[in-house]
Amino acid sequence: MSTENREEPKQLAVLVLGSEDDLDYARKITDQLQEFGIEYQFRGGSAHTSPWHVFNIIRDVENGNSSIVYISVAGRSDALSAFIDSQTKFPVIAAPPKSEFGLAKYLSSIDTPAGIGVSLVIHPQAAAVSAAKIFALNNPSLARKIEELHEESVRKKITLDNKLIKKR
Amino acid sequence: MSTENREEPKQLAVLVLGSEDDLDYARKITDQLQEFGIEYQFRGGSAHTSPWHVFNIIRDVENGNSSIVYISVAGRSDALSAFIDSQTKFPVIAAPPKSEFGLAKYLSSIDTPAGIGVSLVIHPQAAAVSAAKIFALNNPSLARKIEELHEESVRKKITLDNKLIKKR
Amino acid sequence: MSTENREEPKQLAVLVLGSEDDLDYARKITDQLQEFGIEYQFRGGSAHTSPWHVFNIIRDVENGNSSIVYISVAGRSDALSAFIDSQTKFPVIAAPPKSEFGLAKYLSSIDTPAGIGVSLVIHPQAAAVSAAKIFALNNPSLARKIEELHEESVRKKITLDNKLIKKR
Amino acid sequence: MSTENREEPKQLAVLVLGSEDDLDYARKITDQLQEFGIEYQFRGGSAHTSPWHVFNIIRDVENGNSSIVYISVAGRSDALSAFIDSQTKFPVIAAPPKSEFGLAKYLSSIDTPAGIGVSLVIHPQAAAVSAAKIFALNNPSLARKIEELHEESVRKKITLDNKLIKKR
Amino acid sequence: MSTENREEPKQLAVLVLGSEDDLDYARKITDQLQEFGIEYQFRGGSAHTSPWHVFNIIRDVENGNSSIVYISVAGRSDALSAFIDSQTKFPVIAAPPKSEFGLAKYLSSIDTPAGIGVSLVIHPQAAAVSAAKIFALNNPSLARKIEELHEESVRKKITLDNKLIKKR
Amino acid sequence: MSTENREEPKQLAVLVLGSEDDLDYARKITDQLQEFGIEYQFRGGSAHTSPWHVFNIIRDVENGNSSIVYISVAGRSDALSAFIDSQTKFPVIAAPPKSEFGLAKYLSSIDTPAGIGVSLVIHPQAAAVSAAKIFALNNPSLARKIEELHEESVRKKITLDNKLIKKR
Amino acid sequence: MSTENREEPKQLAVLVLGSEDDLDYARKITDQLQEFGIEYQFRGGSAHTSPWHVFNIIRDVENGNSSIVYISVAGRSDALSAFIDSQTKFPVIAAPPKSEFGLAKYLSSIDTPAGIGVSLVIHPQAAAVSAAKIFALNNPSLARKIEELHEESVRKKITLDNKLIKKR
C-alpha cells in the first residue's frame, strides 16, 4: 500500500493541444481521467511551428515527474504526436479530433518514421483508458478502477439487455 | 538498481495473432523487441470464434507476470484487440498487418465501444517502440535504450544528410 | 396447413443491439418484421466487452425455439455479428446503422475470419426482408407475404409511372 | 432421420454468374458447399441485359425444388442480386468477386431499393456458410456440420496457439 | 427549314425515375430541357423490381417517336440505366442524384457489363446539355441554342471578370 | 434507303488523346467502333497547355462532317473533355483510362462547370456503344447493329448459362 | 532600400475565380494578403469554357507588372490552374474551395500534365503565405513580415500554453 502511495502522486497525463479550438474535445478525455483519479495537465504547442517550445514543455513536465503519458490532440496534420514521441522516453497517445477528411485525417498520426512509437485512438474516452492502463502497471488501485470500468461495461450491457428484452 | 532487476524479468510482451499468415508481419515487431531486450511470447487466437480461448491465453500469460503489454495482430476485421482490452487491466496495442482495403481496414481496431482503451499502430516497429515505452516507465535501462534509439535516429539523419549533401 | 402452424410459432428474429442508441434504427427493422407478422425480440450485448453475456443470450433465445435468425445492430466496429455467427448454427444478418465513416464502417461486419457466414445489409428494411426470406423457407404464408411485397413494389412503380407521366 | 432425408434432396444452392471469368471465384464458394454436402448448380445470366433469361433460370430451378438459396456472383455493377431477389421468395446472397475499386464495388450489391432483401458477403467461404446456415434450419445433419466447422475453427486456433507459443 | 420542322416534333427526352423522391432533382434537368425547347416526359420504374414495366415504358415511348434520349435518375444502386440501355437502340444518360456515399454511388451507373453504352453526368444541367447535343445532330435550331448557351457562358465569365476586377 | 446512305459517310467519331501513352486504351474503343463500321479519327491535344490547337482540331474535323461525336481520352486531370464540349455543338464522351487514384480520377471529367454536357464512361467498349447510339439516331443500319449487339449479349448469356449448368 | 521600393509596387497577386460563388472563399485569401500589404486583383474566368478570355486576363495583368503570382480558385474540376500555368512564366497556386467530394476534389488541381508547375494549398491563408514567400524573394520588408508572422505563431502557441496550463 505504501509503495503505491509513493508512486501515484508522480503519475501525470500531459495533454498537448495544437489549438484552443480542441479544448472541448480534450475535455472529453480529461473527464474520464478525472473518473480514474489521474492527474493531468493541459499544455499547448505546435511541432510544425515551434518544436523548441514543445521541447521546453517536455522538459518542464518531465522534471520531477517519474511517470508521464502524453496525449497529443492535433486538429490538422498531426506532427505533434511523433515529435513529442521522439523527444521523450515516455509513451505518446495520439488523440486527434474528428476532421472533415474522415479516416484520411488519422494517417498523419500513425504513418510515422522509423523509431517512433506513437499509437492512435479516435474516441476521447479511449485515450484516457489507454493512458490509465499504462499508469496502472504501477498503480494497483488504478488497475482496480479499470477492472471496475470493465465490470461496469458488462453490467451496463446486461442492464441494456434487460431493458431491451421488454421492448416491443 | 536491485529494484530494476527485480521488476525487469516480469515484463512480457504478448503478441496474439489471428492467423499463422501474420507471423512474418509479427516477426518485424519482435525483431525490435529483441533489440530492446524485451521478452515476448507469440500466442494465437480469435475473438470472433473463440473468446474463451483468448481469455485463457490472457489468464495464462498474466499468471505470474506483473507487467504485460499485449500486441494484437489481426489480419481481417479486428475484434481481437478490443476483446483482449476488455478482459485485462494491461495495455493493448493493435498492430494489424496491411490490407487491400487500405485505411478502411484500420477502422475496426479503433472504432471501439465505450470503456475500451486499444490504440493503433500501422508500422510493426512502432508497435515494439510503443510497448517499450510503456515498460520503460518501470525499467530505467530500457528507457535508456529508447533514448539511444532516438539518438541513433538523429545520428542517422545527420549521416543521411552528410551523404546526400555530396550527391549530384 | 397444420404443418405450417406447428412451425410458425417457433420462428423468432433476435435483434442484438450494441447500444440503446441504436434502438431507433432497429425499430425500422422491426416495423417491417411486424408487417410480415414475424415475432422478434430485442436483446443487448457486446462481443467486445462481454461475449459471455452474448453467449448467454444465444443460449437463452435458442432454448425452445426451433428457428432463429439473428440481426445484429452494432454502431461502431462490428464484432458482434461474427461472434454470434460463430456460436450458433442459425443465420446472422449484420444490419449496422450508418456511420460518419461511410463505406469503411461496413468492412468490420464482412471482413470476417474463416468459418464465419455473416452477411450484410445497409438498409433496415432489407434486414427484415432478408430474415423473412429465410423464415419463409418453412413458412408458406410468410412466403406469400414476401411475394405480395414484391407485387406491391411493382404496383407502386406502375403507380409512380402513372403519376409521373402526367407531370410537366 | 427419415425426416431429414426427405427434405435434404430438395435443398439447392444456385450460383448465378454474370460471366465465365467469375467461375474461379465461384468455385471457392462451391468448395465449401461440397464440404457441407450441399447440392449446387451454376447458372449464368445478366439482369442488366437479359432479365427475362434470369427470370427463366429462376423458374427453372424453383420448379421441383422446395428450398433454394441464390448466390449471385456479379463482377461489375451488381444488378443481378437485387433482380433475383425481387423475383423470388427465396433468399439471395450477393457474393461479388474483388474489384479494383475496393469497397466502392460492393455498394451496388447492398444499396438496393425498398422491398429487396439481398445481403452481402465478401469472402467466398462466407457465402457458403451463410447459405448452409439457412438450409440448416431444416436440415439437422447440416446444422451439425456447421457446428463442427465452428468447433474445428476453435480447435485450429488452439492448435495455432500451441504452435505459436513455441516460436521465438 | 421544313426538314427541321419535320424532325423536331419527334425528339423526346424520357426521364425515368426510380422514386418520386428524385422528382425535385429531375426538375433541375427539365428546367434546362425547357430552355432548349426539348420535349420531355417523366416516367417511373425500377429495373431491380420490375424490368417488365420498364420495358413497357420503353416500348410505349418509342412507339411513334423517331428520336429519343433516355435520362435515368436512380437514387440508390443504379441498375436502371444499363437495363434501359440494353433494351433500346437509343442513347441513355445516367443522371443519378447525389448520395451520402459520394463518388462510390456513381460506380453502379458506369461499371456496366459488355455491350452497354450508358454514360454518366453528375450535375443535372449537364444531363440536359448532353441530351440536347445528341438531338442537335438533327436539329439545327437546337444546335444554335447550344452554341448560344456556350456564348452566354463566355459572356457570363467576362461579366464576372468585369465585376470582380472592381472588387477590393 | 438512299437517305441513310447520304448521311452515313458524314458520321465521324473523333478520339482526342492527351498522350501517346493512351493509344492502347483508345484502340479498345476503336475496336468496337470498327465492328460497328463507324469511321473514326485519332487526334492529339491538351486543353491544359494548348486549347488553341484543340480548337483547331475541332474546326478541322467539323469542316465537312455533318455529324461528329468526340471521345476524349485524358490520362491525368481531364480538362480536355469539358473544353471540347464548350467549343462545339457536338456531343463529347469522356473515356479516361484507369488511374492509380481509382474513382477520384474520374471526378475531373464530370464535375464540370455550368453549360457543359460531357458524360463519362469507364469501360472503353462503352465509349464506342455510347457514340454508336448517338449516330444511330440517323443511321438505321447502325441502329440495327446495336440491336444485334444486344441480341448477341443475350445469346452469350444463354450460352454461358448452358455451359455453366453442366459444370460441377 | 531604394532597390526595394523600386520593385515592390510591381508585385501583384492575381486571384482568378471560376465563379462569383467563390468570392467569400477568396476573401479569406485576400485578408491575409492585405495583412502582408500585397497588392491583389480579382479576376474571373473559366479555362473550360473560355480559355481565350483567361488568356486575355493573363496578358492584361502581366502588362506592366514585373512580378505576378496567380492564385486560382476553381470550385469544381480545376482546369483553370494548369491552363494559367501553361500560359505564363509566373507561378500559379491552386487554392480550390472545399467540396463535398473531399480529397478527390483536389486531384484535378495537381494531377496535371507534363510541363505544368501548379502547386496546391487547401487552406486560404496558406495561399496568401505561399504567394508572400515568393514575392519576399525580392521584397525584404515582406520577408520580414513573414518572419514576424512566424514569430507571432510561436508567441501564440506560448500564450496558448500559458492559458492552457491553468485550465483544469
Place this chain on the structure above:
Amino acid sequence: MSTENREEPKQLAVLVLGSEDDLDYARKITDQLQEFGIEYQFRGGSAHTSPWHVFNIIRDVENGNSSIVYISVAGRSDALSAFIDSQTKFPVIAAPPKSEFGLAKYLSSIDTPAGIGVSLVIHPQAAAVSAAKIFALNNPSLARKIEELHEESVRKKITLDNKLIKKR
C-alpha cells in the same frame, strides 16, 4: 544581362529528403532542375525526430544564398514541409513520393496549421517547374526556358496530333 548573371548564382533549390529511399524519386525532380540549369542540393533530415538538425540545414543553406526554394520529399507523414516553412522566409514545395494510401497520403502535406504556406505537387517534374517559376521572377533567362518548355509542350501536342491523325 549582367543583372541576371549577378543574381543567378545565388539561386538554389534545396531538396530535403526524409530518407535515402526517396532519392530515386527526388532525382526525377533534379533531372528537370538540371534542364533548367537550376543549382540544387540534396539534404537529409526529419522534422519528427530532429527538427534541430533540419533547422541547422536551413541556416546552413541560407547562409550566403539570397534566393532559395525548398522542395521537401517526405515518404510517410509529412511534417518536414511545414516545419521548414515555419523556419524560413523562403518558399517550400512539398513533393512527396507516391504512397500505398493514395490521396490520403497527401493530406499531411497540406492540412497545415495557421501561418504556414506549404504548397503541394504530386508529380516530380511539377516540383521543378514550380521552383523554376519562382526563381524566374528574378531570372529572365530562366523565365525564357519556362516559356520554351511551354512552347515545346505545345509543339509536342501538335506532333502527337500529326502522328495520331495517320493512325488507323
